[in-house]
Amino acid sequence: MSATPSSRNRPVAFDHASVILAPKVLLHDHLDGGLRPQTVLELARESGYDELPADDVEGLARWFRESADSGSLVRYLETFTHTVAVMQTAPALRRVAGECAEDLAADGVVYAEIRFAPEQHLTDGLSLDEVVEAVLEGFVEGAEAAAAVGKPIEVRCLVTAMRHAARSREIAELAVRFRDRGVVGFDIAGAEAGHPPSRHLDAFEYMRANNAPFTIHAGEAFGLPSIHEAISFCGADRLGHGVRVMDDIELPSGTGAADRVVTGASLGRVANYVRDKRIPLEMCPSSNVQTGAVASIAEHPFNVLARLRFRVTVNTDNRLMSDTTMSKEFGVLADQFGYGWADFERFTVNAMKSAFIHFDERLRLIDEVIKPGYAVLIG
Numbered sequence: 001m002s003a004t005p006s007s008r009n010r011p012v013a014f015d016h017a018s019v020i021l022a023p024k025v026l027l028h029d030h031l032d033g034g035l036r037p038q039t040v041l042e043l044a045r046e047s048g049y050d051e052l053p054a055d056d057v058e059g060l061a062r063w064f065r066e067s068a069d070s071g072s073l074v075r076y077l078e079t080f081t082h083t084v085a086v087m088q089t090a091p092a093l094r095r096v097a098g099e100c101a102e103d104l105a106a107d108g109v110v111y112a113e114i115r116f117a118p119e120q121h122l123t124d125g126l127s128l129d130e131v132v133e134a135v136l137e138g139f140v141e142g143a144e145a146a147a148a149v150g151k152p153i154e155v156r157c158l159v160t161a162m163r164h165a166a167r168s169r170e171i172a173e174l175a176v177r178f179r180d181r182g183v184v185g186f187d188i189a190g191a192e193a194g195h196p197p198s199r200h201l202d203a204f205e206y207m208r209a210n211n212a213p214f215t216i217h218a219g220e221a222f223g224l225p226s227i228h229e230a231i232s233f234c235g236a237d238r239l240g241h242g243v244r245v246m247d248d249i250e251l252p253s254g255t256g257a258a259d260r261v262v263t264g265a266s267l268g269r270v271a272n273y274v275r276d277k278r279i280p281l282e283m284c285p286s287s288n289v290q291t292g293a294v295a296s297i298a299e300h301p302f303n304v305l306a307r308l309r310f311r312v313t314v315n316t317d318n319r320l321m322s323d324t325t326m327s328k329e330f331g332v333l334a335d336q337f338g339y340g341w342a343d344f345e346r347f348t349v350n351a352m353k354s355a356f357i358h359f360d361e362r363l364r365l366i367d368e369v370i371k372p373g374y375a376v377l378i379g
């Protein structure tokens, strides 16, 4: 039976058992933050990397989760040394990318943009182009395997430049060079404090001159000035995390992080600009707690921003470090803020509208995959 407008407006409770069936869209997920622990062990063995902190699957999974739980972005990022170390050959990159696509598809992700920093994968002699080619091949193989078991997924790539390094212009050129082969955008990541996005202006200018979109990790470990630079000086199309946009919003006393209605909020210029321009916020609840960007899920600004009608999206960031999936992130938000399927449909449509593929492709996924998928759940 199709939903009438009134029944559709009624919140339909979230159901942990069905969440895998819900079509999900993932805009912020790091390739080198999403390896299977087993794969890390096998690739380390194959390549002779002997510095892993554990030699069994469970111990290694625990190590990543616990080490990432540091409350500091800088220490969180140290854990990537081990994943990057085992991703230095074309077969290793292809395998990791293939498994990434398969794992996301199995979790009900229908569209994903996966990012990684090609400049970190050159130590065994690959060129930037070879690195990207291997990853794109892996995505194609993984998506084919997923489709063969009835779990179709579209996977695209974002190439990231490390903000402490000086290769961003080169990486932006790489993004544009591969734009018709699966790379749909550019990003900068890494330690935020002390590395303002405006240091990479020439890379962003190059992207804009080529009509090519980009996102910037901003407002995670550093506050409002980082967000202001990212959107106003650099022209970011989306914000990675962006949680600290809350620093520019005043709420009436007594407003709680889980309130269903938020009234009387006063927005500063940056917050207004982000909302007016519908700049998407790629929020990653579990990761944000681990890096100390927010104190707890209960205090995460996701809900307040959603109620204030910012364009919020739900993301995983690093599935290995956070021991998470899109389904788990949905579950965490549902438990904390009482969301139902109609809310998750809205967040998913938000994400699909914000993807870096072309408008007609976004629309097709919204109309043919996302809406029909949620209609089944909403009933």
Ligand SMILES: O=c1[nH]cnc2c1ncn2[C@@H]1O[C@H](CO)[C@@H](O)[C@H]1O
Pocket (backbone or CB within 6 Å): 030, 031, 032, 033, 073, 077, 080, 084, 115, 116, 117, 120, 160, 189, 190, 191, 217, 220, 287, 317, 318
């Ligand atoms: O949440 C984050 N904030 C900033 N940088 C990150 C985050 N997660 C991962 N990376 C960084 O991005 C690189 C490329 O994927 C990773 O190696 C890691 O250093």
Ligand SMILES: [Zn+2]
Pocket (backbone or CB within 6 Å): 028, 030, 189, 217, 240, 317
């Ligand atoms: Zn990230």
